[in-house]
Amino acid sequence: MIDKYERVELLLVDDSETDAELCMRTLKEHHLANNIVWVKDGEEALDFLFGRGKFAGQAVENRPKVVLLDLRLPKVDGLEVLTQVRADVRLKTVPIVVLTSSNDDRDIAESYRRGANGVVSKPVEFGEFTDVVTKLGLCWLLVNTRLY
């Protein structure tokens, strides 16, 4: 089991299959991430990060380099995921970037307040979208120095 998760670089939390496909396609095309885990709701995201449920066996310490987190998610929403992750001493420092369709001021403010490392609005136009995802991948997967 442990091997399966060993090289997870990016956790993508998005309930939109098309958004997820476009995002992963872009990252792979630019060779920015090889091992991406995609989950479709907040509960699965927490299961993965805490190594429980269907992700039992995944070590909490084996954290992704970055979590791309949508806000509006089934079951447990993105803001709640942020809160629970930041409340855990082991996961407090895992980089989380909120990647959302919303550009509502309140969502942005609340995301930062709950400890997001960044907030990025998903552009609708494909060219802009791939550009944003590529830059995010470059920054968090290549440029940024991870904690461990």
Add this chain to the structure above:
Amino acid sequence: MSPSTASSELATARPHLRVKVATTRIAALKPGSRRRVSEQAMYKARFRALVRAVADGGWTADAQGKVVQKIPQWTAFTGQSFAQMRGDGWNAALHPDDRRRVFETWFQAVREGATHYETEYRLRRRDGVYRDVWARGVLVLAPDGTVREWLGIWSDITERKQQEEELRKHRDGLDQLVAARTAKLAAAADELAATIEELEAFAYSISHDLRAALRAIDGFSRILLDGYADKLDPEGQRLLKVVRDSTVTMNRLIDDILRLSRAGRMEMKLGPVDMGELVSDVFATELASATTGRELAIAIGALPEADGDAALLRHVWLNLLDNAIKFTAPKPHARIEIGSTAGAAETVYFFRDTGVGFDMKYAGKLFGVFQRLHGSEFAGTGVGLAIVKRIVTRHGGRVWAEGKVGDGATFFFALPAKGSTS
């Protein structure tokens, strides 16, 4: 009794005058001439008349609070004979529930030498019906300062009490009515708030879900174009481009719906707004980029300060400017004129352009959401003027427009004059 003391008595006997004459000294009358006696009789008659004028009857009691003189009006009213009412007997004519209280307050006043005594009780009329009675009395001192007697009046106040009761009922009814209406209004306000919240949720969901769908349409058609270009002929590629262009339009629509929603719900921070400065600022930041290479004359007149939310009013000017820039584009030489006329109740601001204008027949549609009077040769979704209207309306103002096809348009908005209450 000298005339001056009589007038003092008069003042004391009329409760509504509330003259603070604590006690009255009766001048000792020397037994004298017939003239004196007749004078005395006259004073007595006048005194009785006075009592009748202010009350249903008078009363007297001695320094110990006992009835020692006949009180004819009392006897007439209650049927109590003098024998029955003398001493403390009068108390028996009161309603049994009132006797103790009246007795106690009365003798307390007597004991303490109170300067005046006032009470209300139910008094049994000779027909057995209890009537509400009001009684009042004052202490009368002898020349040596000792208590001589008590003098007072009493009146049947049943009608007055009934009227008061009626009034009270009406007032209570009114209170209830007001309370019911208030509750109804509050319920309506709650309902409205709930509806607005629903609409907000709707707008939020639009921004999220519709955008995700659009991104997919745009993204996958782009992937199709890139990855399968060799399998698509020019017409196939054109068709896909139409699909992608439509997503751009739809995205703009979504943005505009959200802008409109925000203009309606954004909290207003009211204060003095320098409209002249606001307009200069909007022109400085927005105009240059939008009108490069165009000949556009601009005249800005004096603009009085407004009471309002600066951020929202900025959007008003911004949308009007966008509008003017857009619809003057086909004209080689265009002119924009901004000014105002100040009235007592409101200040009217206007924004005139020499653009393509519009048919006054459709003036009513101009400020409607998604209403467009022009075709796709002009960009836009038809939300800009709706935003103008919403913001101005939120400020308690109004909007209208005048125009002529091919001959420019003038947009007006009026805001309540500074300091006016509306």
